[in-house]
Amino acid sequence: MKKNIYTLLFSTLFFTSISIASSDFYVEEVSKNLIVFTQNDQQGLIVINENSSIVVDPMNQETTKNIQNFLATNDKPMIGHIIYSHSHWDRISTGKATLNKDIEVIAQQECGMYLSNNNKDVLGPTIYFQDTFKISDEGKEIDLYYYGPSHGECMIVIHLVEENLLFVPDLLHTKGASFPRDPTLPYLRPSTLINFFTELEKLAEEKEITSFIGGHKEDKLIGMTSIIAEQRIFWELIETTAVQAGEDGIINLDNFIDLKKLDLEPYQQYENYNSEDLINIIRRYTSFQNMGR
């Protein structure tokens, strides 16, 4: 209840739409120094310091230019650091946007496998880290944590220390524990996914973090960190279902579940519920049961 009130206050007090740079680009102020920008469906962050700004996931060339315009128009310092939350090009292709030559680009080490894959629109990281990385700039701190492959090989979690807020793209939804956006689960790493959520829960508890921001536009900008455990439980349910379905013999030769023989009730409580999606979701998990990966 206390967390609910806190999140509500956080939402109503600080969110102000402060500038619209183009028809589908807009920014929202979470705190004096923390801005969430949205373009089309995607969200990233701008952290504003005295002399430079830090961008999390610049998305693409157009968005990067919009961010630069926003900073210039509002008399804010230009980009000094870029943090990649993970390696997916649709979130980090700054292209030909003119950026400071001394800019620091930070990514988790495993991203290198994809970023060295000859995409000239993606700026190569200048700093790779393994498990954790701290950015301390002009008294402000941003902590980066890597908990193993989860959504792709190298997704990190970003802790904005001053606001005591997490940025977790793709695996959490602010409305609550959800079905995934893409049921074919192209990037999901089941063998390390539960560990990712468990470590994230520990982090939230240790640092008393109650709120997070996701990587996609949603009705609610801020979600409660209690959703982390709820989302973990969702994936555990999927895994248990896949194991049980194998034991019950309701998986066909192509490794697809017979939905008619599955009790769908436990899934109906989740956001974005779609029974048909379960066919592909559970197939990924029956494959995981077979392969261990």
Next chain:
Amino acid sequence: MKSQHIIKLILVLIVIVINGCAIQPEPIKVAESDIKLFGKLKTWEIEKISERVYAYRYTFYRNFFLIGDEGVIVTDPLTVDAASILNKEIKKITDKPIKYLAYSHSHWDHVSGGQIFKDQGAEVVAQRKCKENWINNPNSNVVEPDTVFEKEYTISVGGASLEMYYFGPSHDNCRVVFLIQPDRIMFIADDANPPNALNMIYGAGLADTYVFNLVPYFLKAERLAKQKRVKSIIGSHMSFKDRPMNLVSGTIGSIKSLKEQRLFYQYTIDAVQKALDEKINPEEIPDYLIKKGVLKDTIIGFDEAKMKVLYRRMTNYLLTGE
């Protein structure tokens, strides 16, 4: 002088023809299960490929083993049950010791059950990343390797050897290309199944597959095959002739399956790239390509539902790089 030139030319042509249309080994069944899996298919069978090389199919999976002057090399034990059967059957064929167990990749459905060979003193070999996978997610039925390697490794048992090549992540992050010598036969687990690798694939979602390196991986394998004059490939799964459930043996076939497998991935990536270039909404690409009948006549056993998933996977890859 002129006739000498003609003879030389004929000899060169013969060599070219022999290399290009290599006669494939005819597997001879040496043992099989009494139990049927379904239809006429038995649960398991062992086939002799050459004096040194045998293939072992258990349900829908296949491995191979080599018998040299000094011992036996076993690959991918598959399951505890499969390995137990294999062990008994090897003892009927030879009294030579099992010296090595080599893993093709880290997926449990291929590598479980190796303890029976380890107990006889076999040295277990795998690419380094496979060991990491088993440490991160252990399975009591998977015996961890004694020896790991990075790029290349060869094990020999006197007159027969197994070369292993790692070309980066592909299907799994540690799958290697097996090359059987001196028979010049390749084996790439889960892909390139003869007689034709332009078949509809089993798992269209490409779970645990590093799409970005699939085409480069097969190009490197093709280069290796050319350099080592490889003529044949053993399939780790059964291949489809024209319909998904019309199973044919496909134990061994032409190395052309290697190129076909590369083309399968290349064609699907190219089809999606073309749709993206045409500014088709990424969300709509699978339906768009299905509606246009793209690759319908190229992929054997074309399955619309699976192709939708595959096109979606390739769209995701082209947008994100992963």
